[in-house]
Structures are given as structure tokens and as C-alpha cells.
Amino acid sequence: MNPRNSGQAASRLNDTRPLKEKLIIFFTKWEVLLCVIFLFQGVLFSSLTPYFLDSFNLMNANFTFMEKAVVALPMILVIMSGDIDISVASIIALSSFALGAASEAGASVPQLILTGILVGVLAGAFNGFFVSYVGMPAIAVTLATQSLFRGIPQAFLGDQAYTSYPESFGYFGQGFVGDTIIPFELVLFLFLALIMWFVLHQSSYGRKVYALGNSKSAARFSGVNVQRIRFINFVLNGLFCGIAAVMLTSRIGSTRPNIAFGWDMEVITLVVLGGVSISGGKGNIFGVIVSIFLLGYLKFGMGLLNISGKIMIITTGLLLVVAVLLPMLLEQFRARRKLNY
Structure with missing residues (x-):
């Protein structure tokens, strides 16, 4: 049977399903559940504090998590391919260190941006070389480079910090679009998310990434250059870490060795919470975008209620556990009821 005709036949079969079955299938989709939780969260916080739904506050809240959001986008590709990168925070630290050193040397704003991005790309290529061409496990490589990349700024800066940045450089992490209250960081993130959506869902490269996540051996026998894709x-990942380093350094106006410390697990949480399978081969951009704003506004709301940072960390950990377990339970539920998308 022609694949297109087969797909149309399947579509017609779906149309004949009972309404109850269609609703069960729809509301057990992870992305739909995330949207429901996001709406519930908004209602809850708006009832507890009048400041949550203030448009200016909501826009300003984006400044606190947009850099992590940017790094989460390429992490989707890494995890979906069956790999992992726990060195992203250290790449940000290394790129920010390079920004500070370049600024001290009198670099212009365009040169600073290029420096941060280039260092991020080189660090990502360093990881990629050992994972893809040497054949080392991604967890081992990035665990080593996590210490290596963070150790370089620690060795040179110690307890000191770079604080001399051009005034105009602050726009990339603190500025708003025109006379609006929309942060530049938010617009940049949405633009990058659109690009990554096209790469993952509309290009042959994205199809190869899915193939790798499902089976590297099968992908290799299908003609996919597994090493190159990885x-x-x-x-x-390094490129987007470099962009995030520019945004973060611009926002806080300084570079310290502990910059972005602990972000590795938070970024991975955003991706896994968004429905990307930790074992690879499954997920989409939309779910991750929802998880980014869900977790970002959750912390914002908890901050408005003066909930301690320790509780926020515990909450993030619980969400990661739920993000890993619940999709598995949903799959088992659909399998028992013999439901398919």
C-alpha cells in the first residue's frame, strides 16, 4: 500500500473513534498535560498574590530564565540523539571569562559578542570530537570538561571578577524592544526557538536526530552519518551556550568563576520536563517551550510568596522525577487500553 494512502486510511480510522477515546488520547499527551498544569499554576498564583499577573512583572520575570531557555534548545537535539551534556554551565563560564578578558583588552561590543560565541563553539566542538570521533561516552566527556572549562576562569580569576564592560553591551541582557516592556532576551529566545523548530521538525537533519535516538545502529545502516550528527x-550546544554567556554577562554586568553554577541539571530538567525522552528518540520543541515558561513562572510565583530557595530546589527535583516517570505511566496506560495517537 502507498504510504500516503496508508496514512489517510489511519486518519479515517481515527475519525471513527468514539469521542471518549479521542479525549483520553488528547488529554494524555504530555504537552497537553503541561499546558493544563501551566494554566492551573497561573490561576493559583494569581489568586494568592495580585502581583503575579501584572504585565510588567511577568515580562521582567523572563530575565531570570531566558539564558537557561536558550541553552535548553540545542540540548533537545543532544538528548534526543541519546547523548547528554552536563558541561553547559561550565561552557557559559568559560565564554563569559573570554568576554571579560576581551573587554579588559579594549574589544568593541561586536568583538565581545563574537568572542563569547566563538569560545562556546570551540568548547562544544571539543566535547563533540571526543564523543563522536574518539568514541568516549558523552557523560564521561562532559563530566571531565565540566571541571576543565570551569577550572580555567577559576585559575585566572580566583576571587576576582571582570566588571569593565561597555555601557551599550548591557542592552543584550537588560534591554527592551523599542518602547515596549518586551525584553530583548525574550524576542531572541523566540527567534532561536523558531529556528530550532524548523531544524527538528521540518528538516532532514531533524529526522536523522530522531533516528539516532531510536537506534544508532539502525540509523547507521540507513545511511545516516552518526558521527557527524552527534x-x-x-x-x-556550544554555540547556544556562547549566546547565553553573552546574554547573562550583559545582564549581570560582571564575570565571576561561579557564573551559571548549577545550571546543568536545571537545563536538563527543562528538556526532560518538556517531554524529551532521556533515552532519546522522542520529544518536540513545543513541550520544552511550555516547560520553560512553566518552571520559570513557577519560581517567579514562589518568589513573590517569599518561598525559600531550598523549597524551589526541592520542587525542581520533584518535577524532574515526575517528568521521567509520568510519561512512562501514560504510555503503559495507553498500551493497556490499546490507544494510539
């Missing part, structure tokens, strides 16, 4: 994924 290498490019890590380079993209």
Missing part, C-alpha cells in the same frame, strides 16, 4: 549537536 558532533554537530555538541557544536550547536
Whole structure:
């Protein structure tokens, strides 16, 4: 049977399903559940504090998590391919260190941006080379480079910090679009998310990433250059870490060795919470975008209620556990009821 006709036949079969079955299938989709939780969260916080739904406050809240959101986008490709990168926070620290050193040397704003991005790309390529071409496990490589990349700024800066940045450099992390209350960081993130959506869902590269996550051996026998795809994924991860370093350094106006410390697990949480399978081969951009704003506004709301940072960390950990377990339970539920998308 022609694949297109087969797909149309399946579509017609779906149309004949009872309404109850369609609703069960729809509301057991992870992305739909995330949207429901997001709406419930908004209602809850708006009832507890009048400041939550204030448009200016909501826009300003984006400044606190947009850099992590940017790094989460390429992490989707890495995890979906069956790899992991726990060195992203250290790449940000290394790129920010390079920004500070370049600024001290009198670099212009465009040169600063290029420096931060280039260092991020080189660090990502370093990881990608050992994972893809040497054949080392991604967890081992990035665990080593996590210490290496963080150790370089620690060795040179110690307890000191770079604080001399051009005034105009602050726009990339603190500025608003025109005379609006929309942060530049938010617009940049949405633009990058659109690009990554096209790469993952509309290009042959995205199809190859899905193939790798399902089975590297099968992908290799299908003609996919597995090494190249994995290498490019890590380079993209480094590129976006460099962009995030520019945004973060611009926002806080300084570089310290502990910059972005602890972000590795938070970024992975955003991706896994968004429905990307930790074992690879499953997920989409939309779910991750929802999880980014869900977790970002959750912390914002908890902050308005003066809930301690320790409780926020515990909450993040619980969400990661739920994000891993609940999709598995939903799959088992659909399998028992013999439901398919």
C-alpha cells in the first residue's frame, strides 16, 4: 500500500473513534498535560498574590530564565540523539571569562559578542570530537570538561571578577524592544526557538536526530552519518551556550568563576520536563517551550510568596522525577487500553 494512502486510511480510522477515546488520547499527551498544569499554576498564583499577573512583572520575570531557555534548545537535539551534556554551565563560564578578558583588552561590543560565541563553539566542538570521533561516552566527556572549562576562569580569576564592560553591551541582557516592556532576551529566545523548530521538525537533519535516538545502529545502516550528527549537536550546544554567556554577562554586568553554577541539571530538567525522552528518540520543541515558561513562572510565583530557595530546589527535583516517570505511566496506560495517537 502507498504510504500516503496508508496514512489517510489511519486518519479515517481515527475519525471513527468514539469521542471518549479521542479525549483520553488528547488529554494524555504530555504537552497537553503541561499546558493544563501551566494554566492551573497561573490561576493559583494569581489568586494568592495580585502581583503575579501584572504585565510588567511577568515580562521582567523572563530575565531570570531566558539564558537557561536558550541553552535548553540545542540540548533537545543532544538528548534526543541519546547523548547528554552536563558541561553547559561550565561552557557559559568559560565564554563569559573570554568576554571579560576581551573587554579588559579594549574589544568593541561586536568583538565581545563574537568572542563569547566563538569560545562556546570551540568548547562544544571539543566535547563533540571526543564523543563522536574518539568514541568516549558523552557523560564521561562532559563530566571531565565540566571541571576543565570551569577550572580555567577559576585559575585566572580566583576571587576576582571582570566588571569593565561597555555601557551599550548591557542592552543584550537588560534591554527592551523599542518602547515596549518586551525584553530583548525574550524576542531572541523566540527567534532561536523558531529556528530550532524548523531544524527538528521540518528538516532532514531533524529526522536523522530522531533516528539516532531510536537506534544508532539502525540509523547507521540507513545511511545516516552518526558521527557527524552527534558532533554537530555538541557544536550547536556550544554555540547556544556562547549566546547565553553573552546574554547573562550583559545582564549581570560582571564575570565571576561561579557564573551559571548549577545550571546543568536545571537545563536538563527543562528538556526532560518538556517531554524529551532521556533515552532519546522522542520529544518536540513545543513541550520544552511550555516547560520553560512553566518552571520559570513557577519560581517567579514562589518568589513573590517569599518561598525559600531550598523549597524551589526541592520542587525542581520533584518535577524532574515526575517528568521521567509520568510519561512512562501514560504510555503503559495507553498500551493497556490499546490507544494510539
